[in-house]
Amino acid sequence: MDRSKALVVFAALAHEARLDLIRLLVPMGDQGMAAGEIARSLGLAASRLSFHLSAMEQAGLLVSRRVARNVFYAVNTQRLGGAVGWLVEDCCMKHPGVVGCSRGTGGAQSELDKPAESPAEAETRNTPKG
Amino acid sequence: MDRSKALVVFAALAHEARLDLIRLLVPMGDQGMAAGEIARSLGLAASRLSFHLSAMEQAGLLVSRRVARNVFYAVNTQRLGGAVGWLVEDCCMKHPGVVGCSRGTGGAQSELDKPAESPAEAETRNTPKG
DNA sequence: GGGTCAATTCAACAATACATGAATAGTTGA
DNA sequence: TCAACTATTCATGTATTGTTGAATTGACCC
Numbered sequence: 001m002d003r004s005k006a007l008v009v010f011a012a013l014a015h016e017a018r019l020d021l022i023r024l025l026v027p028m029g030d031q032g033m034a035a036g037e038i039a040r041s042l043g044l045a046a047s048r049l050s051f052h053l054s055a056m057e058q059a060g061l062l063v064s065r066r067v068a069r070n071v072f073y074a075v076n077t078q079r080l081g082g083a084v085g086w087l088v089e090d091c092c093m094k095h096p097g098v099v100g101c102s103r104g105t106g107g108a109q110s111e112l113d114k115p116a117e118s119p120a121e122a123e124t125r126n127t128p129k130g
Numbered sequence: 131m132d133r134s135k136a137l138v139v140f141a142a143l144a145h146e147a148r149l150d151l152i153r154l155l156v157p158m159g160d161q162g163m164a165a166g167e168i169a170r171s172l173g174l175a176a177s178r179l180s181f182h183l184s185a186m187e188q189a190g191l192l193v194s195r196r197v198a199r200n201v202f203y204a205v206n207t208q209r210l211g212g213a214v215g216w217l218v219e220d221c222c223m224k225h226p227g228v229v230g231c232s233r234g235t236g237g238a239q240s241e242l243d244k245p246a247e248s249p250a251e252a253e254t255r256n257t258p259k260g
Numbered sequence: 261g262g263g264t265c266a267a268t269t270c271a272a273c274a275a276t277a278c279a280t281g282a283a284t285a286g287t288t289g290a
Numbered sequence: 291t292c293a294a295c296t297a298t299t300c301a302t303g304t305a306t307t308g309t310t311g312a313a314t315t316g317a318c319c320c
Contacts, residue, residue, distance in 0.1 A: 003149055014141035015308090019133055019221060026222045036266060048309065050268055055307095069266050069317050080222065081231025084214055088232065091149060092156045092210065101211025102218065145278090165297060178279065180298050185277095199287050199296050 001082040005060070006091070009083035012059035017044060017052055022061070025075045032074030034067075131212040135190070136221070139213035142189035147174060147182055152191070155205045162194075162204030 012018060020042055025033055033041075039049045053073055056062045060079040064071050092098045142148060150172055155163060163171075169179045183203055186192045190209045194201050214232075222228045 003146070007144060007146060007149060010140050011144035013217070014137060014144045016133070016137060019137060023221045026225050026228070045310075046267065047311075051308075071267065077222070077225055077227025078231045081218075081228040084218060084228065084232035087143070088211075088214060091153050092207070095156050095207055097207025098156070098211040098214065101208045102214035104215065175280075176297065177281075201297065
C-alpha cells in the first residue's frame, strides 16, 4: 500500500452512502450482497448506487461477481485494512496519539490536547528572520 | 466520534497535499510547524496551503495557534486516531480482515481473497422473485 | 425468441472542490 | 505611523464529482 492507493481509498470513503455501504457489507463477509438488495437496504436509486459501487470497486474497496441475474458485492477487507494500516503506521509513523485513540474508539475524544508553548516556538520571537 | 465526523476526516485526508501535510506534521508533535515553513517544505503556494490548512482545521485534524508573526499548526492525533478507530471498530465492527491488515501494513495486500460461491447465493438461482 | 427482472451506462444538469494571483489583515520593530 | 514580514481572504476560472431519469445490456424462464 502506497500513498496514492491509500488516497483513493480515503476518497472512496468520504461519502455518506459509501460508509453506509461498508457498514452494511462488512458483516456479510465474502458472500456480499446483491446490488438490488443493497439499494433497497440503503434506500438508494439503482443508478446512483451503481455509480458508488463502481467507484468503490475502482478504489479496490469492493469486489464483485455475478451470480445468476444478481451481482454480489463484498468488501475487500484487506484493502480497507491496508489503507488504515498505511495511515497509522507509515504516514503517522505509529504515533502514540494516533495509535492509542484508534483502539478503543467510543471513549474520550471531545477534549483536544491543546498544545502549550514550547521552547522551540518561543524562539520565534527572537528570530524573526529564521 | 460518529459517522458524520469520521466522514469529514476522511474527506480531509482524500488529497495528496493533505496526506503530505499529516506526514510532515505528525513528527513535530504538539509543537507543530509554522505555515510558512510548511509551505516551503511541501512546495506549496501560501494561499493554496492556507486553503488546505483551514479545511483540515475545520475537519478537526489540525489545531493552530499564533506565536508572534507565525501560525503554528499541529496534528490533532486524537481526532485522527478517533476516525480510524471509528472506521475499524464501529463501521467495520472489528472485522478480522480489516483489523489484521491494518496492523502490519507493509506486508501482504496484493492478493485479493476472492470469495467463493456460498449456499446463500446459490439460492438465488431458485428464488428469482425473492 | 419474447417477456421479465437485475444492473449498468448514458446524457444532462447541479453542486463542490481546486488552483491561481491579487488584495487584505495582523504582527513586529524602528 | 511606516516598512517588512507572515498568513489569510477574495475573485476568478477550471475540473471534478454527484444526482437524476431514460435507455441499454445481460441473464433467466417460459
